[in-house]
Amino acid sequence: MFSKETIAAFGARKTPFYFYDLALLDDTLSACKKAADQYGFHVHYAMKANFNHEVLKAIQAQGFGADCVSGNEVKKAIEVGFPADKVVFAGVGKSDDEIIAALQFDIFCFNVESVQELCVINELAGKVGKTARVALRINPNVDAYTHHNITTGLEENKFGINQWELPACAEYLNTAEHLWLEGIHFHIGSQITNLTVFKSLCIRVNEIKTWFEERGFNLRVLNVGGGLGVDYMEPDQNNIANFSGYFEIFNQFLDRKLGQEVHFELGRALVAHCGSLISRVLYVKNGIKKHFLVLDAGMTELMRPALYQAYHKIENLTRGDIKEHDQKYDIVGPICESTDCFGKEVQLGESFRGDLIAIRTAGAYGDVMSSRYNLREQSEPFYLRKS
Ligand code: LLP
Numbered sequence: 001m002f003s004k005e006t007i008a009a010f011g012a013r014k015t016p017f018y019f020y021d022l023a024l025l026d027d028t029l030s031a032c033k034k035a036a037d038q039y040g041f042h043v044h045y046a047m048k049a050n051f052n053h054e055v056l057k058a059i060q061a062q063g064f065g066a067d068c069v070s071g072n073e074v075k076k077a078i079e080v081g082f083p084a085d086k087v088v089f090a091g092v093g094k095s096d097d098e099i100i101a102a103l104q105f106d107i108f109c110f111n112v113e114s115v116q117e118l119c120v121i122n123e124l125a126g127k128v129g130k131t132a133r134v135a136l137r138i139n140p141n142v143d144a145y146t147h148h149n150i151t152t153g154l155e156e157n158k159f160g161i162n163q164w165e166l167p168a169c170a171e172y173l174n175t176a177e178h179l180w181l182e183g184i185h186f187h188i189g190s191q192i193t194n195l196t197v198f199k200s201l202c203i204r205v206n207e208i209k210t211w212f213e214e215r216g217f218n219l220r221v222l223n224v225g226g227g228l229g230v231d232y233m234e235p236d237q238n239n240i241a242n243f244s245g246y247f248e249i250f251n252q253f254l255d256r257k258l259g260q261e262v263h264f265e266l267g268r269a270l271v272a273h274c275g276s277l278i279s280r281v282l283y284v285k286n287g288i289k290k291h292f293l294v295l296d297a298g299m300t301e302l303m304r305p306a307l308y309q310a311y312h313k314i315e316n317l318t319r320g321d322i323k324e325h326d327q328k329y330d331i332v333g334p335i336c337e338s339t340d341c342f343g344k345e346v347q348l349g350e351s352f353r354g355d356l357i358a359i360r361t362a363g364a365y366g367d368v369m370s371s372r373y374n375l376r377e378q379s380e381p382f383y384l385r386k387s
Contacts (some may be wrong), residue, residue, distance in 0.1 A: 001236045002358065006384060007317050010356055013382060016279040016297035018367045022058055022385035025274040025363075028240050029062045032270060035243035039251045042263045044088050046226050047073045049267030049364040050275070054383050056080045059270065065108070067226075067265040071098030078105055088223075088265070090137065090185070092159055099124050109133045111185045111223070113160055115168050118179065125178035132178060135185040135223055136161055136169055140204040144189030144197050144227065159187070163208070170215055181217055183263075184208060187225025190268060195242070195249055198224075202253035209255065223263040224250060230272045232311050235360040241269035268364035275363020277302050278317075278382075281355045282334065291329045293351055298333020299340040300376045302362055303369045306339040314342060317356040319349035327351070335374055 002010075010019065036043050044065035047056070051073065057080055060066075065086030066077035071094075077087050089102045090111035099121055102110065112118050112134045125132040139160035161169060173181050188201055205222060212219055228246050231238035246269075256262060279297035286292075304310035314331055327350050333340040342359055351357075367381065 002317060007356065009382070009384070010278050010317065013278075014379065015356070016277060016295070016301050017379040018052075018301075018362065018381040019276045019278050019358075020052065020055060020363065020381060020383045021274045021276075022054065022383050024239060025055065025058050025271065026062075026385070028270055028273065029059060029064070031240050032243045032266065033062055033064075035247050036264070038244075039247055039262070041247055041250070042261055044086065044263060044265050045270055046265045046267030047077060048368065050271045050366070050368055051076060052367065052381060053080065054381075055271060055274075055363075056082075064270075065263075067267075071095070071101050074098070074102050074105060074107060084108070088135075088263075090265075096120070096124060100128060103128050103130045103132060106130070109135050109182050109221070111135050111137045113137050115161065115165055115172060118169065118172055118176065122176040122178045130178065131180050133180050133182045135183045135221060136166075136181070137185040137187070138163065138166070138208055140186050140188060140201060140208070142188050142197065142200045142204055144192050145194055166208075166211065170212070170217070173217070181219070183219045183221030183223060183261075184212065185223040185225065187265065188227060190227050191229040192227040193229040193231075195245055198227075198246065198249045199253050202250060206253075206255045219260065221261050221263055222254065222256060223265065224254070226265040226267050226269075228266055228269040230269055230361065230364075232272075232313065232361045235273055235313055239273045241273075243269070270364075272361050272364035275361070275366055277312075277359040277362045277366060279357045279359065281351055281353055281357060284351060284353060291327055293329045293331050293348075293357070295331060295333055295342070295357055297342075297357075297359070298335040298374075298376075299337065300333070300335055300371050300373050302342070302359060302366050303371070304362075304365060305342050306337070307369075312342065312362060313360040314346050314348070315358045315360065316348045316351050317358050319351060319355060321349060331357070335376075 044067040045059045046067045066082040068074045069091040085108045087107040092113045137160040279295040283294040299306040328345045331342045
């Protein structure tokens, strides 16, 4: 829901652009922090969801850590002011240069995804005279019941170390001179709305944790990843994710010894709702059976609908809720691909060339996944933080 003043401010700008409601972001961050603090949980923000500078600054200011998946993300996190001891470097394909840079920054921990990666980090740490703190990303084989393109915790995908490889890891860690095992790490997928899935994760983490402890490893950190979903259908009614319900599950079902830390890597739940893609109608095409609105934003600005058939609520900000002339439109972009479509048969007030259109809940995996396909222009985001 945007105020009249905000819509007027949109109208004065060149479209398309991303809009970030920083006040809503602040509220979301405090809700998350409050819920996590209740149990002494630590949250690292999964920077891949949105690395916009203002967004990162707001997140850093509230004391979150950063979960990074590239050398550039590590560098950016440090630049923005995240303390190095709250920076984690994850990812299935870290290059030697990226590993060395992260070692030089003395980051908190590497989440390691294979036995070979352990060997490489050990060797590089030896070369630069450091000890690398590592956590093993273990594939828990837990189904997240989310979109198949964003599920990651099942055995057949490329992420994480499979459970049958754990003896080899344990053996290697016992001899590796430049590695220090901080803990174990899991991530089962994204946009998880059925919270009972996290209970299954806890049960598996408890088993794997016991396996390590029985072999004499003292795990200081249990990192259970991210994945908490948001409500894309009703962005105004449910604009803050259910952080309390989520953390409560881990508090209830995860066994932790005194002094053992529980870490989370939330991306989407922190930033999705505060962002919208603002666009204008370029053309209205009326067919016999179908009506199309052609927008000046396309899959190049927001790829999720084209890539995952993801739903984003679409609103005509110029017309508001005009009920008596409601019309169903296929809302498409200007890109020469038939998947360049934001929504089919979307019910909107009768719309015209020049109308402002908002595509909601686009703060996570929106701008960061944009591309220059068709030599598109990159626009500057717009921010508001009302007091
Ligand atoms: N930790 C790891 C190891 C991850 O791979 C991810 C996301 C996260 C944490 C953060 O997950 P979140 O809390 O945001 O669900 N582009 C897709 C989502 C890809 C998620 C990739 N990994 C989308 O637009 O839905």
